[in-house]
Amino acid sequence: MEKKFSPHLALAKKYWQSHLAKNDLAIDATCGNGNDTLFLSGLCKVIALDIQEKAIENTKNLLAKNQAQAQVLLLPHEKIDTLNVTPNLIVYNLGYLPTGNKSLTTKVDSTLESIQKGLEILEAKGTLSITCYPGHEEGEREELAILDFVQSLPPFMWTVCHHRWLNRSKSPSLFWVVKKFAQKKAFGQNQ
Numbered sequence: 526m527e528k529k530f531s532p533h534l535a536l537a538k539k540y541w542q543s544h545l546a547k548n549d550l551a552i553d554a555t556c557g558n559g560n561d562t563l564f565l566s567g568l569c570k571v572i573a574l575d576i577q578e579k580a581i582e583n584t585k586n587l588l589a590k591n592q593a594q595a596q597v598l599l600l601p602h603e604k605i606d607t608l609n610v611t612p613n614l615i616v617y618n619l620g621y622l623p624t625g626n627k628s629l630t631t632k633v634d635s636t637l638e639s640i641q642k643g644l645e646i647l648e649a650k651g652t653l654s655i656t657c658y659p660g661h662e663e664g665e666r667e668e669l670a671i672l673d674f675v676q677s678l679p680p681f682m683w684t685v686c687h688h689r690w691l692n693r694s695k696s697p698s699l700f701w702v703v704k705k706f707a708q709k710k711a712f713g714q715n716q
């Protein structure tokens with residue numbers, strides 16, 4: 526069966542392709558079934574994270590089937606700073622596994638914590654790509670909280686973009702947040 530066309534994911538992939546070089550590092554913060562990890566592994570080095578054993582297994586299987594490489598770790602994305610790396614891209618595809626337990630969805634507080642840490646550890650010109658699904662309750666809360674947070678980022682340091690498909694109610698949306706240059710405490714007020 527042909528896969529459903531998802532314009533937000535197609536757009537995200539175009540961004541990833543234009544942003545990444547072969548020796549770059551991308552972190553897939555929510556690897557799920559491994560589709561995004563597999564795509565990213567064709568572009569650069571990848572570390573993939575998830576909190577579910579099932580997601581780790583699915584991602585490893587998909588990579589093996591396609592003879593692709595990535596480091597796949599059972600680690601909550603809010604501990605992203607413990608990886609001690611400076612990635613060029615961090616990808617969040619929020620929500621729950623489409624065929625899995627819907628209570629194991631990403632959650633506002635840990636997602637915001639992770640995004641803040643992600644912004645800190647990014648390389649100069651590094652980027653966060655965040656796909657939100659406001660069609661379910663927690664997804665709607667996440668999208669609003671992220672919108673609120675990223676709108677407050679100082680423009681001298683960050684370029685922030687939000688894509689939404691306007692003729693669909695509660696359609697998925699994509700945030701693209703680019704760090705202009707490397708700096709500690711990059712989203713604080715007194716730089």
Ligand SMILES: C[S@@+](CC[C@H](N)C(=O)[O-])C[C@H]1O[C@@H](n2cnc3c(N)ncnc32)[C@H](O)[C@@H]1O
Binds near residue numbers: 574580
């Ligand atoms: C929409 S799915 C990701 C789809 C995936 N990117 C793909 O290509 O198949 C969201 C994933 O986020 C994971 N997740 C939820 N909370 C998490 C957390 N705190 N840290 C890391 N992953 C988390 C879920 O287990 C689920 O696998």
